[in-house]
Amino acid sequence: MLQKKICLLGAFSVGKTSLIQRYVNKLFSEKYLTTVGVKIDKKPIIVGSTSLNLMVWDIAGEDDFTNIRSAHLRGLSGYIVVIDGTRQNSFNVALALHERIKTELGEVAAVFALNKCDLKEHWVINHEQIRTLAQLGYPIIETSAKLDQGVEEMFMGLARQLVPENSEA
């Protein structure tokens, strides 16, 4: 049984908590988030022939990404950067966060999630921006926590990067 610590990052209110809630079996109530600033959930997942336990860290935070404690990022095997398609700022925060982690932890597995795809008509993120994102070389997945779209794929996209290649059937 492999265990991996992963983290959902992104600007305030992009839907990190909502995405996790769609996905995991809960032990701790949401109030941990506000009290401790962190909530951890577990998601067992199977990639090929490898079973994997994702320990999913949800971090509460202001829009200011520098607020994220380094302690929470230590030992991270991968992360999901969540962008709210309806908010321009969330894109900038996402890129900055990605940059910060790369310098802090080096190269680790990552996925970009374009959330709130149910509100696509209100999206302000344009194709140019998405192409910039794609050039970073990580999977980009459109998600909607509201309609439960792309959530499984988002986690799977990360999990695949976490499993050693030879064990993937």
Add this chain to the structure above:
Amino acid sequence: MLVSAVVDSENPIQQTSKQQDPAAAEPLDALEQLRVLLLGAEYQTLSDLRQQLLDRERYSLHVAEVISEALALRAQQDSSLSETLSPTIEAAVSRSVENNPSRLANALYPVMGPAIRRSIQEVLQQALETFNYLLEQSLSLRSLFWRFDAWRTGRSYSEVVLLKTLVYQVEQVFLIHRESGLLLQHVLSPQAISKDPELVSAMLTAIQDFIRDSFQVSNDNNLKTLQLDELTVCFNQGPYATVAAVVRGRSPAELSTLLTEVNEQIHRQSFYFLKTFQGDTAAFKSCLPLLERCLKTQLRSTKKFPWLAILALITFTGAGLWWTYQYYQQKLIATEVLAALRAEPGLVVLGFEKTPDGYRYEILQDPQAREPAAVIQSIQSMGVALKLNTKPYLSLEPDFVLARAKQVLQPSEAVHLKLEGKILKVEGQASPHWAQNLMQLGRLIAGIDSIDQSKLQLVDTAAEQTAKNLQTLVTQIEALSFNFSSGSSLLENAQAHAQQLAVLSLDLLKTARLAGKMPQISISGAADETGSEATNGRLAKERALAMRDYLLEQGVPAALIAVPKPDAGRRDERSIHYQVDLF
């Protein structure tokens, strides 16, 4: 460097050419000379070294010099040495045991004995403590309260007992990867329940970070304990892993030392895996025994001397001893009784058997023998029930035959009975009547075949006695008299006299018959001198007749009484006299 490489590559060629053509020795020497010229003394050293490496013996000598230092150095660096050596050592040990088991046994002897003794002691101690604990729990009033408490609070009884008797219990121990907060291993005490330990492990790490950040302590300051009412989480932070113990109750001081030791050992043992941890926890299985060492429980009552258990043991042993003592005592009594009954003449013990509370004896008893109960009266029965079932029988023991004869024959004091074999010898004096009885009954007595009465003198004592009695009666009757008033033949107050005479006369009749005689009582009346001769004669006659009538009235048989003519013998009396005649 370069030169030596050249040398190495050239050498084989030289050797082959040397073998093929001795004339080619010339250029070889030249080459040697060139080498010596170029390298000087160094060449000598080099070839010497080379020689050392190739020569097995010399190489061994060199290695021997450093081998222990080398081993020590390597052992300091990592644990690979023990891993490499252990199969060899294991094989060597088993080989040694196969070849000569006693050698290893002798070597181990000084440590084995104490170790075995100690482990036995520990097991016994533990068993005693557990037994005592159970006894205490099941007996005490306290346990009732606890049951009530369990019922009231809806918890299980064992949980309540644990809470109340617990000083502390280490319920769970987490081994946590420090950096990622991922759970490496987890152990749980049997009674405890654990929610998702992987999540708890991560959350514990997050909380540590949270506290460290919130109160701005330096990064070296680690969280040591988290404390709730009756629950404590103790942490020990190592460079790569954290050991966290969840303790219910009062967390003991020595626990933190234990956690430190365990964590240090885990770091030593699994240093490589900790350093390169990528989420695969399988490598940390080997840490389980270490973590389990931390799962400790201390109960309040463990230090107590196990009084109850000891008391129970003493009681059991005492009861056992008492029972054994009783058993042997009973047996002793039973045999004593048996001996007494067997020794008693006239009793035959057919058999005896054990009853639930004592013994039962089947006995044959001669009517002449003592009662069996009386025989064993002197033996203290100590509460053992002794039942004696008797059946009658006739003993042929001489004593009993004799006793029986005496009972049947009722000999007088003048007779002496003796038994010789089956012959009853009768000596002394006896009445013919008794002798007749003897001949009739004697032979019917069991154990007597014949009777020898040659020394028996027959004396008819009965006839003598009768004659004597008869004489007494005659004297008594003849002594009686009755007085009339002057000139009267009227019987006044004659009843007592008449009755006395009636009794005596009946007695006389009976006794006389025994002697084969017939009695007759003559009544003779008398008168005093006052009247005429004729009157007096008549008066005497009347008086005698009046008495006769009265006596007949009183029941004296008529055949006994006769009234003779008045005789003039007694002249001075107004009375009646009697005279008895026997025919």
